[in-house]
Amino acid sequence: MAKGDVLFRQEGTLGLLDFPRDVTAQTRETAYSAYNELARAKVKTLALNFDSTDYMNSAGIGLVISLVEDATQAGRKVFAFGLASHYRKLFNMVGLMERLTLAADEQDVKTRASEPAP
Amino acid sequence: MIPPHTRTEEQQPPLSERVEIFLPSTLGYEKVARSAAEAVAEEMGFSADRIDDLKTAVSEACMNAIEHGNQENRTASVTVLLTAAKEQLEIRVADEGLTPMPAEFPKPGRTQEDNRGWGMFFISQLVDQVEITRLPQGGNQVRMVIYLTPDRKAPAPADTPTPIPDNTPTPENK
Numbered sequence: 440m441a442k443g444d445v446l447f448r449q450e451g452t453l454g455l456l457d458f459p460r461d462v463t464a465q466t467r468e469t470a471y472s473a474y475n476e477l478a479r480a481k482v483k484t485l486a487l488n489f490d491s492t493d494y495m496n497s498a499g500i501g502l503v504i505s506l507v508e509d510a511t512q513a514g515r516k517v518f519a520f521g522l523a524s525h526y527r528k529l530f531n532m533v534g535l536m537e538r539l540t541l542a543a544d545e546q547d548v549k550t551r552a553s554e555p556a557p
Numbered sequence: 558m559i560p561p562h563t564r565t566e567e568q569q570p571p572l573s574e575r576v577e578i579f580l581p582s583t584l585g586y587e588k589v590a591r592s593a594a595e596a597v598a599e600e601m602g603f604s605a606d607r608i609d610d611l612k613t614a615v616s617e618a619c620m621n622a623i624e625h626g627n628q629e630n631r632t633a634s635v636t637v638l639l640t641a642a643k644e645q646l647e648i649r650v651a652d653e654g655l656t657p658m659p660a661e662f663p664k665p666g667r668t669q670e671d672n673r674g675w676g677m678f679f680i681s682q683l684v685d686q687v688e689i690t691r692l693p694q695g696g697n698q699v700r701m702v703i704y705l706t707p708d709r710k711a712p713a714p715a716d717t718p719t720p721i722p723d724n725t726p727t728p729e730n731k
Contacts (some may be wrong), residue, residue, distance in 0.1 A: 463585075464584070494616075496616055496617065496676075497617055497673070498620075500675060501673045501674075502672070505672050523609075524606075524609075525610070529613065532678070532679070532682060533675060
């Protein structure tokens with residue numbers, strides 16, 4: 440019953456993962472596949488787009504944790520946008536908000552990703 | 558149906574109102590229980606934030622029942638009983654107990670495959686009461702209560718989130 444796959448886009452050194460309506464254990468395969476494409480392309484910044492997501496369960500959040508862990512360990516800056524307030528609360532509970540930066544939208548990510556590191 | 562939160566004292570039912578749902582043990586059907594809980598909570602006048610908390614707690618309890626209690630055996634059912642009372646909503650999620658619930662849940666996060674295991678943690682954080690029991694006829698039951706008025710909320714559990722440790726990631730690291 441899961442809805443959709445994770446898709447990826449690359450714009451220069453920015454990689455975007457577009458999450459589907461449902462983010463669950465069934466999302467795992469396409470999420471890793473999309474992420475690994477961006478990792479192979481050596482993107483420096485990863486943006487997680489949750490604009491289309493309206494259901495994320497604990498398995499889906501576990502998946503996001505794994506992706507964020509990998510990206511940060513590889514030295515990538517991680518942004519997220521489009522996240523509903525309830526999921527921001529759940530991300531905070533599991534410590535994810537300390538590992539990523541919330542952005543207002545995709546344009547905000549692009550602006551911030553192009554800024555030189557402090 | 559008169560929404561419970563708009564009823565006068567005289568219109569309040571003497572007994573609670575109940576909704577019972579039977580789910581097949583297939584992942585995804587937890588969303589049916591989630592939608593039902595949302596509808597009942599809206600009728601009762603719960604705030605949008607509390608309804609979001611409730612939906613996550615119900616989903617996670619049903620997923621545990623489907624995946625662990627019933628081992629995704631499609632012939633086994635998960636029973637969800639929603640009981641709306643004047644000031645609270647009680648949710649009971651019962652499985653057929655093909656696997657007993659552990660006496661103690663393992664810590665969520667990296668200790669489990671793919672950072673799984675956050676379900677019971679979320680439930681404990683999002684509802685006001687949670688109780689796990691083994692039913693006399695067999696099966697596991699998670700009983701949750703969420704209050705209409707947040708100031709009736711019971712003391713929060715002392716659980717703290719497990720920090721995400723820095724160790725080898727699951728996906729390829731290029």
